[in-house]
Amino acid sequence: MTGGQPTDGVVLRVTAVGESDLVVSLFTRELGRVSAIARGARSSRRRFGGALGVLVHSELVLARRSRGAELWNLERATAITDHAAxxxxxxxxxxxxxxxxxxxxxxxxxxxxxxxxxxxxxxxxxxxxxxxxxxxxxxxxxxxxxxxxxxxxxxxxxxxxxxxxxxxxxxxxxxxxxxxxxxxxxxxxxxxxxxxxxxxxxxxxxxxxxxxxxxxxxxxxxxxxxxxxxxxxxxxxxxxxxxxxxxxxxxxxxxxxxx
Ligand SMILES: [Zn+2]
Incomplete structure (x- = not known):
């Protein structure tokens, strides 16, 4: 999928959904506070690496799932600075x-x-x-x-x-x-x-x-x-x-x- 919105941000809260997904509450530079589904974030650690951990400032790509929907799709997340220590x-x-x-x-x-x-x-x-x-x-x-x-x-x-x-x-x-x-x-x-x-x-x-x-x-x-x-x-x-x-x-x- 292309055309996502690139931004940077941090995770405010993570909620497990089903076997393999996470819903993440994010605070982002371009969009403010949004909720997004991170597909496969639980089943494959490689998909988002450590970018969805607490105290990590990450580059993000978000796409709206459909017009007016509250939940975004998190397409990519890459750690910029990791403060997890x-x-x-x-x-x-x-x-x-x-x-x-x-x-x-x-x-x-x-x-x-x-x-x-x-x-x-x-x-x-x-x-x-x-x-x-x-x-x-x-x-x-x-x-x-x-x-x-x-x-x-x-x-x-x-x-x-x-x-x-x-x-x-x-x-x-x-x-x-x-x-x-x-x-x-x-x-x-x-x-x-x-x-x-x-x-x-x-x-x-x-x-x-x-x-x-x-x-x-x-x-x-x-x-x-x-x-x-x-x-x-x-x-x-x-x-x-x-x-x-x-x-x-x-x-x-x-x-x-x-x-
Ligand atoms: Zn007074």
């Missing part, structure tokens, strides 16, 4: 899985956004140096910004003012982030919590950092935990259901702490 560290694997789950849950189908693909690949590159909470915060903040749901950090999500956020501010996931002390009394939804100035400044620094430099953004332990919890509340509000990779990371940490 990251999976040897369960915490790193958890962080990478979390990034993929966010992209899977938050991106609309078939809306191209090359910057999202670049962000995923940059996250994998940075994770090679080890897991980093600041890196995850920078990824979450950048992804939300790209998808039009940016977190308000240097202005009030309600009134827009940016000059009175260091005392009495709250974080309101449902309203889009920081809410100043004047507007705070009208923030009463689930997940609203105090936002200490140090936590807000830390998130501003993580948002300003590139993915490659974010791990160097330092934070006190207590602020780190608060920043994590409020960002999880923010993305949880966007996704609208519990994230599986968050439970996985928590289990890994619990396992590491046990004797």
């Amino acid at each position: 990251l999976a040897a560290d369960p915490v790193v694997l958890g962080h990478a899985s979390y990034g993929l789950e966010l992209v899977r849950e938050l991106t609309p189908a078939e809306v191209p956004d090359p910057a999202v693909l670049d962000l995923i690949v940059a996250l994998w590159g940075a994770l090679a140096a080890g897991p980093s909470p600041s890196l995850l915060r920078a990824f979450e903040l950048a992804l939300c910004e790209l998808l039009g749901s940016g977190v308000a950090l240097d202005r009030c999500a309600a009134c827009g003012r940016g000059d009175d956020l260091d005392a009495g501010a709250v974080f309101d996931p449902g309203r889009g982030g920081t809410v100043c002390r004047t507007c705070a009394p009208t923030s009463r939804g689930l997940g609203v919590r105090p936002l200490p100035a140090t936590v807000r400044h830390y998130l501003c620094a993580a948002a300003a950092a590139s993915i490659a430099t974010a791990a160097a953004v330092v934070v006190a332990d207590d602020d780190r935990v608060q920043a994590r919890d409020l960002m999880l509340a923010f993305v949880g509000h966007l996704v609208g259901k519990p994230l599986r990779s968050v439970a996985f990371v928590a289990q890994v940490h619990a396992g590491l702490r046990s004797p």
Whole structure:
């Protein structure tokens, strides 16, 4: 078959179908998030090589099966860069899985956004140096910004003012982030919590950092935990259901702490 669409992308999720096929959820440069059937991917390892593994950035050729069909045919996949070695560290694997789950849950189908693909690949590159909470915060903040749901950090999500956020501010996931002390009394939804100035400044620094430099953004332990919890509340509000990779990371940490 000819005439497929060449692009590059990553696998977000793989589902076995029948004896020999896989359905892969992909995030691609030219087509955005698509689902495709990879015929023979289970029965013949040679067909796609390692290109459909987790944490592999691949060249892809996709063809639409029929007009209006949701499922594409994956005709070819060739690995460009293989980051699978990251999976040897369960915490790193958890962080990478979390990034993929966010992209899977938050991106609309078939809306191209090359910057999202670049962000995923940059996250994998940075994770090679080890897991980093600041890196995850920078990824979450950048992804939300790209998808039009940016977190308000240097202005009030309600009134827009940016000059009175260091005392009495709250974080309101449902309203889009920081809410100043004047507007705070009208923030009463689930997940609203105090936002200490140090936590807000830390998130501003993580948002300003590139993915490659974010791990160097330092934070006190207590602020780190608060920043994590409020960002999880923010993305949880966007996704609208519990994230599986968050439970996985928590289990890994619990396992590491046990004797
Ligand atoms: Zn306000």
